[in-house]
Amino acid sequence: MASIHAAKRALRAQLKQRISALSDPEKLHQSQAVTQKLLSHKRYQAAQRIAVFLNMPDEIQTGDILHDIFRQGKACFIPRYQRGSNHMDMVRLNSVEEIKNLPVTSWNIRQPGEEECLEEALTTGGLDLVLVPGLGFDKEGHRLGRGKGYYDTFLERCNQQLSAKPYTIALAFQEQLCTSIPVTDSDFKIDEILFTEDLEIENN
Numbered sequence: 045m046a047s048i049h050a051a052k053r054a055l056r057a058q059l060k061q062r063i064s065a066l067s068d069p070e071k072l073h074q075s076q077a078v079t080q081k082l083l084s085h086k087r088y089q090a091a092q093r094i095a096v097f098l099n100m101p102d103e104i105q106t107g108d109i110l111h112d113i114f115r116q117g118k119a120c121f122i123p124r125y126q127r128g129s130n131h132m133d134m135v136r137l138n139s140v141e142e143i144k145n146l147p148v149t150s151w152n153i154r155q156p157g158e159e160e161c162l163e164e165a166l167t168t169g170g171l172d173l174v175l176v177p178g179l180g181f182d183k184e185g186h187r188l189g190r191g192k193g194y195y196d197t198f199l200e201r202c203n204q205q206l207s208a209k210p211y212t213i214a215l216a217f218q219e220q221l222c223t224s225i226p227v228t229d230s231d232f233k234i235d236e237i238l239f240t241e242d243l244e245i246e247n248n
């Protein structure tokens with residue numbers, strides 16, 4: 045167990061370095077390719093309720109996806125995590141314009157303030173699709189996140205509370221593909237990972 049945590053920590057550091065070496069044009073190019081793949085994906089097109097993250101600088105850029113979700117009239121939910129725990133809710137975002145008015149957390153992520161009373165995906169009809177961020181992925185659908193367990197815990201709650209569990213798609217730069225990711229029992233397997241090139245991975 046301790047060695048898995050150490051292996052995860054080492055791989056996280058390595059992946060952060062690898063991603064930070066990508067230039068802005070390269071990140072933009074890969075983000076556009078992944079976005080195109082997602083927008084033409086059957087699961088995306090059929091989904092009415094979608095959870096999407098507001099990307100950090102080292103993640104696939106989700107701006108065009110957010111615009112498309114609203115253009116298509118789908119319901120959009122974004123993470124609101126609680127610092128110091130592994131609790132995260134997916135809360136309703138009503139328009140793309142709202143994003144720029146959201147406060148920035150100490151980890152530099154835009155998200156609604158805790159005092160705001162917002163529609164929560166899990167109590168108002170669940171989710172059809174969860175777009176999942178992460179630092180690294182392997183072909184089995186294993187995922188390495190940022191080490192706080194927010195998505196693992198959230199997806200576990202989806203399974204407990206929802207009759208239909210959401211489909212999960214991770215969005216990643218090619219550089220985030222690893223030969224294998226060390227995992228424990230609480231790590232959730234992602235249904236599918238979208239990369240730039242012809243490397244898509246399906247796990248069902």
Ligand SMILES: Nc1nc2c(c(=O)[nH]1)N(C=O)[C@@H](CNc1ccc(C(=O)N[C@@H](CCC(=O)O)C(=O)O)cc1)CN2
Nearest residue numbers: 097098099100123125151153177178189190192194195
């Ligand atoms: N765009 C985006 N939003 C997201 C996530 C994500 O991975 N991406 N999350 C997915 O979980 C949640 C936030 N989780 C996070 C977990 C760790 C760090 C982070 O930067 N940690 C520092 C070290 C923190 C510390 O130990 O004090 C670091 O990595 O340098 C950021 C976000 C919810 N929102």
Ligand SMILES: Nc1ncnc2c1ncn2[C@@H]1O[C@H](COP(=O)(O)OP(=O)(O)OP(=O)(O)O)[C@@H](O)[C@H]1O
Nearest residue numbers: 130188189190191192193194195196197200230231
């Ligand atoms: N379903 C769960 N319930 C309770 N604790 C969990 C759950 N999943 C993970 N954790 C705990 O969260 C911590 C971080 O887990 P892990 O190292 O897998 O993070 P991660 O998957 O990289 O992060 P994230 O999911 O936030 O992107 C671990 O201590 C783990 O035991």
Ligand SMILES: [Mg+2]
Nearest residue numbers: 189193196231
């Ligand atoms: Mg995990």
